[in-house]
Ligand SMILES: Cc1ncc(COP(=O)(O)O)c(C=O)c1O
């Protein structure tokens with residue numbers, strides 16, 4: 001696990017943090033706690049996503065945006081008041097963080113300026129010589145940051161097939177400081193057995209941190225902290241906010257000391273989420289349940305449509321997914337990202353460019369449906385040689401399904417498949433070309 005911070009106690013430099021909350025954590029106190037149970041769920045998740053209990057002086061039902069960098073103090077002695085400076089803490093951000101802790105089943109949540117910012121904060125728990133085990137199918141930006149750490153910070157990074165528990169086991173040692181996992185993986189939608197890997201990692205080194213990127217599923221569908229993870233993070237740019245109008249990242253954990261170290265980095269580097277974006281993320285979180293329900297219903301229909309026309313589709317809602325049972329052992333839904341292949345990158349590009357309703361865009365989790373070619377877009381930061389070694393198909397198309405009418409989405413996709421020459425049209429309809437079927 002992480003070495004102590006160089007200058008002693010985390011949070012020492014931030015005088016407003018001298019107070020302890022009800023559970024004894026060194027948290028910035030909130031003027032508007034979002035839950036009467038201090039960070040624990042009481043109702044069904046769909047209710048808890050919406051339900052907050054604030055203590056606004058005017059009874060504002062939506063926690064206001066405290067658009068202020070500084071907070072006036074009543075004394076010069078320091079540390080008397082809850083807030084002094086927004087980099088160290090802001091009431092709108094604290095309200096959001098309390099709410100996130102509740103829905104992520106965590107003792108502590110922290111909101112930062114992007115998903116990559118979240119991973120950057122977490123990675124600062126590492127020290128030169130530490131070993132990290134991670135997947136061979138990962139979001140491109142994660143791969144890029146890990147490569148930077150390996151090249152410049154003497155962190156040893158092993159990329160293994162994390163869908164193979166034995167492959168992870170073979171790499172684990174007392175030197176393993178962190179195991180960084182994604183499930184389903186982006187973009188190959190492979191499923192990782194988080195409980196087994198977490199158990200094995202902790203058996204080999206009880207201080208190893210198991211970190212899970214839960215962006216693909218969101219707390220609506222999966223709570224990695226409940227199955228052995230030490231830290232969970234997400235890109236709040238995606239499902240949590242849901243409208244592609246902000247960048248955000250969230251981190252959650254149960255260990256108070258880890259939470260304090262993460263907070264120390266956020267305060268020291270200044271990557272805490274702004275008051276305005278905290279407000280927007282809080283608003284987005286409240287509609288997560290209805291958005292995700294509709295998005296996954298649509299995704300299931302689209303996955304079935306493509307499969308029934310002969311395409312090889314990667315989606316854990318399909319029984320044909322090789323790890324269908326493993327996924328459903330811990331997750332509460334299949335999510336709304338799927339990928340499929342055509343056997344020909346030029347054909348795939350023509351499909352993507354022929355769509356009208358599906359926007360050509362990176363990212364996912366938005367109310368609008370998006371289409372992309374990961375090798376050329378979201379994962380272009382992984383060089384072509386590495387992509388080949390990791391068997392990332394260059395013709396892969398990723399669909400990130402939104403909340404539109406499913407028939408409209410299917411109609412637009414059908415027209416694009418025909419227009420791109422990806423299917424053979426017969427009197428009975430159409431079927432994927434042989435190149436796609438022989439995959
Ligand atoms: C799985 C995953 N994790 C993390 C990130 C990083 O999030 P952000 O773009 O908010 O920095 C992304 C996408 O960008 C992602 O797809």
Ligand SMILES: N[C@@H](CCSC[C@H](N)C(=O)O)C(=O)O
Nearest residue numbers: 139141362363364377378381
């Ligand atoms: N140019 C960006 C690409 C962001 S990809 C966003 C998202 N995670 C996805 O998977 O689509 C970059 O270089 O990071």
